Amino acid sequence: MLETILSSIFSAGTFNQMLRSATPVALAALGGAMTEHAGIMNIGMDGMILMGAFFGVLGSWYFGSAAAGVALVLVMGVIVGLFFALFTVKFRSDEFIIGTALNTFALGLTSFLSRSIFGTGGTKGNPALPTVHIPGLDAIPFLGQVLNDNSLFIYLTWALVLIMWLFVYRTPYGLWLRASGEKPETLRTAGVAPERMKWLASILCGLLCGLAGAHLSLGQLQGTFAEDMANSRGYIAFACVIFSKANPAVAYAAALMFGFFDAIGLRLQEYVSSDLTGTIPYLITIVMMVYVVVRSRRRDMRAGRRLPQRQG
Amino acid sequence: MERLKKRNWGYLVSLALSVLLAFTIGAVILLAAGFSPLRAYGAMIDGAFSGARHIGDWLEYAMVLCLTGLACVLGSRVGIFNVGGEGQLLLGAIVSCQVGVWLGGSPVWIALPAAALAAMAVGGLYALIPGWLKVKVKVNEVITTIMLNTVAASLCQYLAKGPWKNANKNMVAATAQLDPRLWFHSLIPGSNLSTAIIAAAAITVLTWYVMQKTSTGYEMKLTGQNPRFAFFSGIKTDRLVIVCMVISGAMCGLVGMFRVYGVEHLYRSSISNQYYFEGLTVAMIAGYEPVTVIFLSFFFAILKIGAQGMELTAGVPNQIYLIIQTVIIFCMAAESGVFSSLRAGSQRKKARADIRRKEGRDHA
Numbered sequence: 137m138l139e140t141i142l143s144s145i146f147s148a149g150t151f152n153q154m155l156r157s158a159t160p161v162a163l164a165a166l167g168g169a170m171t172e173h174a175g176i177m178n179i180g181m182d183g184m185i186l187m188g189a190f191f192g193v194l195g196s197w198y199f200g201s202a203a204a205g206v207a208l209v210l211v212m213g214v215i216v217g218l219f220f221a222l223f224t225v226k227f228r229s230d231e232f233i234i235g236t237a238l239n240t241f242a243l244g245l246t247s248f249l250s251r252s253i254f255g256t257g258g259t260k261g262n263p264a265l266p267t268v269h270i271p272g273l274d275a276i277p278f279l280g281q282v283l284n285d286n287s288l289f290i291y292l293t294w295a296l297v298l299i300m301w302l303f304v305y306r307t308p309y310g311l312w313l314r315a316s317g318e319k320p321e322t323l324r325t326a327g328v329a330p331e332r333m334k335w336l337a338s339i340l341c342g343l344l345c346g347l348a349g350a351h352l353s354l355g356q357l358q359g360t361f362a363e364d365m366a367n368s369r370g371y372i373a374f375a376c377v378i379f380s381k382a383n384p385a386v387a388y389a390a391a392l393m394f395g396f397f398d399a400i401g402l403r404l405q406e407y408v409s410s411d412l413t414g415t416i417p418y419l420i421t422i423v424m425m426v427y428v429v430v431r432s433r434r435r436d437m438r439a440g441r442r443l444p445q446r447q448g
Numbered sequence: 449m450e451r452l453k454k455r456n457w458g459y460l461v462s463l464a465l466s467v468l469l470a471f472t473i474g475a476v477i478l479l480a481a482g483f484s485p486l487r488a489y490g491a492m493i494d495g496a497f498s499g500a501r502h503i504g505d506w507l508e509y510a511m512v513l514c515l516t517g518l519a520c521v522l523g524s525r526v527g528i529f530n531v532g533g534e535g536q537l538l539l540g541a542i543v544s545c546q547v548g549v550w551l552g553g554s555p556v557w558i559a560l561p562a563a564a565l566a567a568m569a570v571g572g573l574y575a576l577i578p579g580w581l582k583v584k585v586k587v588n589e590v591i592t593t594i595m596l597n598t599v600a601a602s603l604c605q606y607l608a609k610g611p612w613k614n615a616n617k618n619m620v621a622a623t624a625q626l627d628p629r630l631w632f633h634s635l636i637p638g639s640n641l642s643t644a645i646i647a648a649a650a651i652t653v654l655t656w657y658v659m660q661k662t663s664t665g666y667e668m669k670l671t672g673q674n675p676r677f678a679f680f681s682g683i684k685t686d687r688l689v690i691v692c693m694v695i696s697g698a699m700c701g702l703v704g705m706f707r708v709y710g711v712e713h714l715y716r717s718s719i720s721n722q723y724y725f726e727g728l729t730v731a732m733i734a735g736y737e738p739v740t741v742i743f744l745s746f747f748f749a750i751l752k753i754g755a756q757g758m759e760l761t762a763g764v765p766n767q768i769y770l771i772i773q774t775v776i777i778f779c780m781a782a783e784s785g786v787f788s789s790l791r792a793g794s795q796r797k798k799a800r801a802d803i804r805r806k807e808g809r810d811h812a
Binding site: 229234238245371372422 | 476477482483581585586588592595596597602603609611725729732769771774775777778781786788
């Protein structure tokens with residue numbers, strides 16, 4: 137019994153599922169890393185993902201091609217990013233209020249438009265993003281099965297992780313971005329307006345979260361939209377950002393961990409109720425948040441020990 | 449006192465302007481989606497005020513918004529954001545329902561208090577987890593409460609489908625029905641309004657009294673505004689934050705019980721459709737002021753019931769309600785920002801003019 141469970145858990149199918157579940161979270165986390173570096177607490181990612189998922193399907197349905205859907209998502213991503221920055225950067229509103237309101241607004245808008253346009257809360261069977269077959273990869277026994285024949289955006293995400301990492305840590309813009317969050321006054325003294333970097337971060341976040349949503353609806357679910365389909369992924373992405381200290385590569389690893397537990401949950405459905413296994417990734421996210429705090433505290437204690445003891 | 453009055457007027461004006469603007473933006477969205485805004489808003493007013501039934505539904509929903517909004521205020525007063533009210537509400541609903549089913553044969557005066565206690569205990573304990581993590585481990589409560597919402601919803605789904613499911617096979621994901629003796633009496637036949645509103649009114653007054661009129665309320669305010677100062681002036685801030693969070697959770701659990709015993713009479717997912725988030729939105733618009741929350745919940749309940757009527761008669765999806773509600777928040781958030789940037793602009797202009805005048809004098 138245990139053997140069959142274990143062998144089904146550690147099969148190629150599970151790791152493939154891990155990759156699929158992780159990708160929307162990872163894309164959103166890449167966006168969240170940008171705003172986090174710019175010093176904006178962004179809990180509005182859930183709404184951004186939901187808008188991406190809806191407008192992707194809308195474009196794909198209206199123009200009859202998934203590429204047009206993605207194009208619409210990119211336009212909307214920029215608009216949402218500008219909107220978010222207008223409030224958090226220009227008007228200096230409470231980030232918590234704006235993030236929560238954005239999530240509720242996205243839920244209302246997408247459900248309203250879906251019901252007005254499609255007549256119901258959802259739609260399916262619209263033109264979807266293609267899967268990519270890499271010839272020759274199948275020759276590798278285990279990895280081939282895991283890595284080949286996935287939706288386009290899974291490969292795009294790898295490229296984006298690399299690009300964003302290079303952007304943040306290897307370009308002057310990345311340096312300015314990090315400075316705009318950590319030491320805005322220093323950046324201003326150096327002649328760069330921190331607000332400008334915050335606007336940029338917000339737009340990038342809108343774009344990447346939009347892509348996350350597009351992958352969810354057009355890639356993973358093959359042209360399907362359902363109400364509230366982001367399903368708290370934006371918050372999980374936020375947890376990944378905190379966990380990784382906004383390092384894109386580590387954030388991707390954290391998203392993979394989320395994907396792994398999600399995949400295990402799906403595997404265990406044969407034995408336990410899916411309602412129970414579905415909670416695993418969310419519980420893991422809480423554990424992750426606790427671990428982040430414990431880790432930093434332990435680091436502080438170690439640093440404290442290294443300092444010379446002050447005698448009264 | 450004078451200043452307080454002035455601030456209240458300012459708030460009312462900005463609220464009225466925001467509501468007006470939100471309805472205008474809502475009209476634009478309605479037009480874009482191919483509906484006539486005039487017909488839609490007309491149907492909304494009809495839906496809200498036609499017949500006693502709608503008034504009953506309105507008061508019941510106002511009760512839900514008021515209690516969830518106050519639960520949110522209770523947390524944010526001391527600086528902890530309870531975003532997990534939805535989960536606490538659902539757990540309170542299902543547990544109180546099951547307690548009622550178990551105690552179906554016992555007298556009402558035993559069964560009802562037991563169910564209420566169970567609802568409060570479950571909601572409070574479920575809020576204790578993020579509260580304790582926030583205070584003792586310093587984990588961001590927004591993420592933990594959101595995650596716990598999803599966990600609670602799945603857990604309730606599991607219980608309603610599995611161990612506690614209804615014997616009737618046609619009822620998917622619902623618990624057994626309560627004995628009719630235990631139902632809260634309906635106040636307006638055919639509507640959702642039940643005697644629960646009396647209990648809700650008592651809780652509302654009590655919460656308002658504690659927050660605005662007692663020293664505990666003052667300590668809460670101090671803790672939220674300046675935790676360090678509050679701590680050094682001898683307030684046990686950690687304990688206060690946890691207690692407030694637990695009470696906030698208990699209130700949400702109780703709302704779940706009111707929904708079960710007053711409206712649905714069994715647990716199913718229609719007990720709450722993200723109602724806590726609507727209460728949270730009301731609390732935000734009210735600027736976390738208890739009295740404002742009470743008044744605004746009546747206003748937003750009218751909107752909601754009107755929107756539901758509008759969906760039936762004019763065929764406009766009722767989600768326009770969520771859009772209008774959030775646009776009001778955006779407008780109110782924008783307003784202070786716009787004014788402060790305008791003020792900065794006019795000050796800059798004035799300073800420039802001053803310099804110019806000074807230079808002119810120097811030349812002369």
